[in-house]
Amino acid sequence: MDLLRFITCGSVDDGKSTLIGRLLYDSDSVSLDVLATLEKKRTATNSTDVDLALLTDGLKAEREQGITIDVAHKYFTTPRRKFIITDAPGHVQYTRNMVTGASNADLAIVLVDARQGVIEQTRRHTLLASLLGIKHFVLAVNKLDLVGYDEAVFERIVADYQAVAQQLKLADVVAIPLSALHGDNVVRRSKQIAWYQGPSLLEHLESVPATIDANPNEPRFQVQYVIRPQTEELPDYRGYAGRIQSGTYRAGDKVRIWPSGLETVIDAIEVNQQPVAAAVAPQGVILRLRDDIDISRGDTVVPLAAHPAVVREFEATLCWMDERPLRAGRKLLVQHHAAVVKASVTAILQKINIETFESQGTDEAKLNDIVRVRIKTALPLVADEYRQNRVTGAFILVDDQTGATLAAGLIAATDPEYFTQEVPAETAFSI
Amino acid sequence: MPRAGAPILTAMPTPIYLDYLDRLEAEAIHILREVAGQFERPALLFSGGKDSIALTRLAEKAFRPGKFPFPLVHIDTGHNFQEIIDFRDSLAASLGEKLIVRKVEDTIRTRGLHEPGGKYPSRNPLQTYTLLDVIEEFEFDACIGGARRDEEKARAKERIFSVRDDFGQWDPKRQRPELWNIYNGRIQKGENVRVFPISNWTELDVWNYIQRENIKLPDIYFAHERQCVVLPSGQLLGLSEHLNLDDTDEIVSRRVRFRTVGDSTCTAAVESGAASIDDIIQDLLLAKVSERGATRLDDNLSETGMEDRKRNGYF
Ligand SMILES: Nc1nc2c(ncn2[C@@H]2O[C@H](COP(=O)(O)OP(=O)(O)O)[C@@H](O)[C@H]2O)c(=O)[nH]1
Ligand SMILES: [Mg+2]
Numbered sequence: 001m002d003l004l005r006f007i008t009c010g011s012v013d014d015g016k017s018t019l020i021g022r023l024l025y026d027s028d029s030v031s032l033d034v035l036a037t038l039e040k041k042r043t044a045t046n047s048t049d050v051d052l053a054l055l056t057d058g059l060k061a062e063r064e065q066g067i068t069i070d071v072a073h074k075y076f077t078t079p080r081r082k083f084i085i086t087d088a089p090g091h092v093q094y095t096r097n098m099v100t101g102a103s104n105a106d107l108a109i110v111l112v113d114a115r116q117g118v119i120e121q122t123r124r125h126t127l128l129a130s131l132l133g134i135k136h137f138v139l140a141v142n143k144l145d146l147v148g149y150d151e152a153v154f155e156r157i158v159a160d161y162q163a164v165a166q167q168l169k170l171a172d173v174v175a176i177p178l179s180a181l182h183g184d185n186v187v188r189r190s191k192q193i194a195w196y197q198g199p200s201l202l203e204h205l206e207s208v209p210a211t212i213d214a215n216p217n218e219p220r221f222q223v224q225y226v227i228r229p230q231t232e233e234l235p236d237y238r239g240y241a242g243r244i245q246s247g248t249y250r251a252g253d254k255v256r257i258w259p260s261g262l263e264t265v266i267d268a269i270e271v272n273q274q275p276v277a278a279a280v281a282p283q284g285v286i287l288r289l290r291d292d293i294d295i296s297r298g299d300t301v302v303p304l305a306a307h308p309a310v311v312r313e314f315e316a317t318l319c320w321m322d323e324r325p326l327r328a329g330r331k332l333l334v335q336h337h338a339a340v341v342k343a344s345v346t347a348i349l350q351k352i353n354i355e356t357f358e359s360q361g362t363d364e365a366k367l368n369d370i371v372r373v374r375i376k377t378a379l380p381l382v383a384d385e386y387r388q389n390r391v392t393g394a395f396i397l398v399d400d401q402t403g404a405t406l407a408a409g410l411i412a413a414t415d416p417e418y419f420t421q422e423v424p425a426e427t428a429f430s431i
Numbered sequence: 432m433p434r435a436g437a438p439i440l441t442a443m444p445t446p447i448y449l450d451y452l453d454r455l456e457a458e459a460i461h462i463l464r465e466v467a468g469q470f471e472r473p474a475l476l477f478s479g480g481k482d483s484i485a486l487t488r489l490a491e492k493a494f495r496p497g498k499f500p501f502p503l504v505h506i507d508t509g510h511n512f513q514e515i516i517d518f519r520d521s522l523a524a525s526l527g528e529k530l531i532v533r534k535v536e537d538t539i540r541t542r543g544l545h546e547p548g549g550k551y552p553s554r555n556p557l558q559t560y561t562l563l564d565v566i567e568e569f570e571f572d573a574c575i576g577g578a579r580r581d582e583e584k585a586r587a588k589e590r591i592f593s594v595r596d597d598f599g600q601w602d603p604k605r606q607r608p609e610l611w612n613i614y615n616g617r618i619q620k621g622e623n624v625r626v627f628p629i630s631n632w633t634e635l636d637v638w639n640y641i642q643r644e645n646i647k648l649p650d651i652y653f654a655h656e657r658q659c660v661v662l663p664s665g666q667l668l669g670l671s672e673h674l675n676l677d678d679t680d681e682i683v684s685r686r687v688r689f690r691t692v693g694d695s696t697c698t699a700a701v702e703s704g705a706a707s708i709d710d711i712i713q714d715l716l717l718a719k720v721s722e723r724g725a726t727r728l729d730d731n732l733s734e735t736g737m738e739d740r741k742r743n744g745y746f
Contacts, residue, residue, distance in 0.1 A: 001451050070588050070606060071588070072584075073580045073588075084631060100609055104612075224464040224465060225467045229497045234496055242464070243460075243464075243612075248447075271492075272492050280447045282457045283447075283457050284457050284464065335615060337612070337613055391612075395613065396613050403615070403617030405609075
C-alpha cells in the first residue's frame with residue numbers, strides 16, 4: 001500500500017482542524033471511546049454538533065483557546081492508501097510550526113473561508129508550501145454552507161487563487177467546494193453542491209500520485225554511523241550505516257567519498273545483515289567498501305558517475321524561526337543531515353515580500369521572514385540545490401551556544417556564477 | 432515470469448518497490464542511527480510491551496552485526512505480570528544486550544514517596560521519579576521510547592526528538608521546529624532528549640510489522656483464560672496480588688488478551704478469542720475502541736492526563 005503525507009494550511013478559523021476531524025469521522029477512523037469524550041464535551045457546552053476540531057487540538061491550551069498552536073499528526077487508512085496528516089496552526093506567530101509540517105508533506109490542502117476569500121495567510125502558506133517543494137495543492141473553499149452553497153462565490157475565489165498559483169508556477173491545483181462542518185464533499189459528494197462535478201476531497205487524496213523520492217538520477221548516501229563489532233568472529237568488519245537519500249546503489253559501484261574525494265568500490269550492500277544487489281532511497285543500509293580509507297559520520301558516498309557540488313560557499317533561502325533577528329556576520333552551525341559544520345552568514349541579500357512575492361533588499365531577517373542569504377562554511381558540504389533534491393538540498397541552522405534550531409534552509413545556488421549579483425546597498429555597507 | 436512473446440530484458444533489474452511499512456521502517460532505522468551518531472550515552476527504554484519489542488527488532492536492523500550502542504533500561508513498577516518480566520530477561524539474553532532494571536519500589540523507599548493506595552493502586556505516575564533517577568545515575572543524554580503519536584492527543588503533538596529540561600519536563604509551547612528528516616539533538620548540560628522512532632506508526636502498523644517480521648511476543652498478548660475483576664466501567668482487570676479487592680468485587684473467568692502491557696493494576700484486558708497475530712489484526716480492523724480507551728485506566732481520569740504527566744517528565 002502507498003503512503004501519502006499531507007498538510008492542512010490556511011488562516012486561523014478557516015476550519016482546518018474541523019476538516020481533519022471530518023475526514024477521520026466520515027471515514028470511520030475515530031474510535032468509539034474518543035467519540036464518547038467528544039459527546040460528553042458537547043453536552044457540557046450545550047452545543048448542537050460535536051466539535052470535530054477537538055480530535056486534533058490535543059493540548060490543554062489549544063482546547064481552552066480553541067486554536068491550534070502546534071502541529072498535530074493524525075493517521076488514517078482507506079482501502080486504497082495510508083495517510084499521514086499534519087494539521088498546521090494558522091496564526092502568523094506559529095508560522096515556523098507550519099513550515100515544520102510542510103517540510104515532510106507531499107500535498108497541501110489550502111483552506112479558504114468562503115466568506116473571506118483569498119487573504120494574506122492563504123498567500124503566505126501557499127508560498128511556504130511551494131517553496132518547501134510541495135507539488136500537489138488542493139484549494140479547499142470551506143464554509144460554503146455560510147454563503148448558501150453559492151457557485152459564484154466559489155468561482156470568484158478560484159479565480160483569485162489562480163493568480164496566486166500562476167505567480168508561483170504551481171503545476172497541480174485542484175479546487176473543491178466544501179463544508180467541513182456538515183461534511184459536504186469531504187468524504188462523500190455533496191447533494192447541496194450539485195453544480196460541482198469533481199471528486200470529493202478524499203476521492204482526490206486517494207488518486208493523486210503518492211510519495212515520489214528525491215531525484216532518482218543522482219544517488220546520494222550519507223554515513224550516519226560506523227559499525228565495527230570488533231568481536232572474535234568479526235575482528236575487521238567495518239560497515240558504513242546510513243540512509244540512501246536519493247537514487248539507487250548497487251554492489252560493485254565505483255564510488256567517491258566526499259568531501260575527501262577518495263575513490264573506492266562498494267563491495268557489498270547489506271540490509272538486515274543480508275547482502276542485496278541493489279537498494280533505493282529511502283532505505284537504511286550498510287555499505288561495505290573495498291579500501292580501508294578514512295570515512296566518518298557526515299561523509300557522502302556517491303557513484304563516480306554522479307555530480308554533487310562540494311562547496312564552502314553557497315546561497316540559500318531561509319525561513320528564519322528565531323525571535324532574535326539574523327544579521328550578516330552571524331556565526332552559527334549548519335546541520336546538513338549527519339554533517340554539522342561551523343558557518344557564517346556572510347550576507348543577507350533579499351527578503352520575499354509575502355504580499356507581492358517580490359524580492360526586496362533587507363539587512364536583517366526577523367521571525368518568520370523568508371530571506372535569501374549567502375553562507376560560508378568552515379568545511380566543504382556536499383550540497384545540491386533544493387529544487388533538484390529535496391533531501392540533500394535541505395539543512396537547518398543551529399545556534400552553537402543554545403542548540404536551538406534557528407532556521408530552515410534550502411540551498412538555492414552552489415555555483416558562484418548563479419549567485420545574486422546586486423547586493424543591496426544596506427547589506428553591502430554592513431558586511 | 433515474462434509472458435510469452437514479451438522481450439526478456441535480463442540486464443534490467445526489477446525496480447524496488449517500497450510499501451508504507453518499508454518506509455516507516457526506514458524512517459525508524461534512520462532515527463535510531465541518528466541517536467547513535469549524535470549522543471554519547473543513549474538508552475532504550477524497554478517496557479516489555481510490543482512497541483518496545485518492535486523497537487529492539489528495528490535496533491537489530493540498524494546496528495547488527497554490531498552491538499546496540501545503548502543498553503535496554505526497564506523501569507519496573509513491581510506490578511508487572513510475571514510473563515512480561517520473564518520475557519524481558521530472555522529477550523535481553525538472546526539479543527546479548529545489556530539490561531538495566533530499576534525498581535519503582537526502591538525509588539519509593541529512597542525518596543520517601545507515598546505508596547499509592549486504593550483498590551487499584553497504580554505506580555504508573557511514580558515511574559517518572561525512577562526514570563529521572565536512572566537518567567541521572569547513568570547520565571543518559573537520550574532516551575529512546577516506543578511511544579506513538581496515534582496513542583493519545585498530546586502525543587500527537589510531540590516531536591520525534593523531544594528536548595526535556597533538567598526535570599525531564601516537556602514544554603509543548605516551546606518545541607523546536609523539526610524540519611524534514613533533520614534531527615537536532617544539541618542540548619545543554621542537564622537537558623536530555625526523548626526520541627520516538629515509531630512516532631508515525633499506528634497500532635495496526637506495529638501489528639503488521641510484528642507479523643511481517645515474525646517477532647515473538649509475550650503470551651499475554653494472545654487470547655487466554657484469565658481470572659479478572661469486573662470494574663464499574665465494565666472493563667476487565669487481570670487478577671493479581673497487587674489489587675486490594677473486597678467482597679463487592681465480582682471475579683470472573685474470561686477469555687481475554689492484552690492490547691498493551693503496563694502496570695497490571697491500571698491496564699485492562701479485552702475480551703477476545705484472537706489466538707494468533709492474524710486474528711489480532713482482524714480484531715483490530717474491526718475494533719471500534721482505541722488502544723488507550725480500551726485498556727488504560729489512568730488516562731480516563733482526566734482529559735489532559737497524558738499532557739500533564741509528560742510535562743512532569745513522563746516518557
Ligand atoms: N458553518 C461552518 N462552520 C465551520 C466550517 N468549518 C469549520 N467551521 C467552524 O469554524 C470555526 C473554526 O474551525 P477550526 O477547525 O478550529 O479552524 P482552524 O483554526 O482552521 O483549525 C469553528 O467554530 C468551526 O466549527 C464549515 O464548513 N461551516
Ligand atoms: Mg486548527
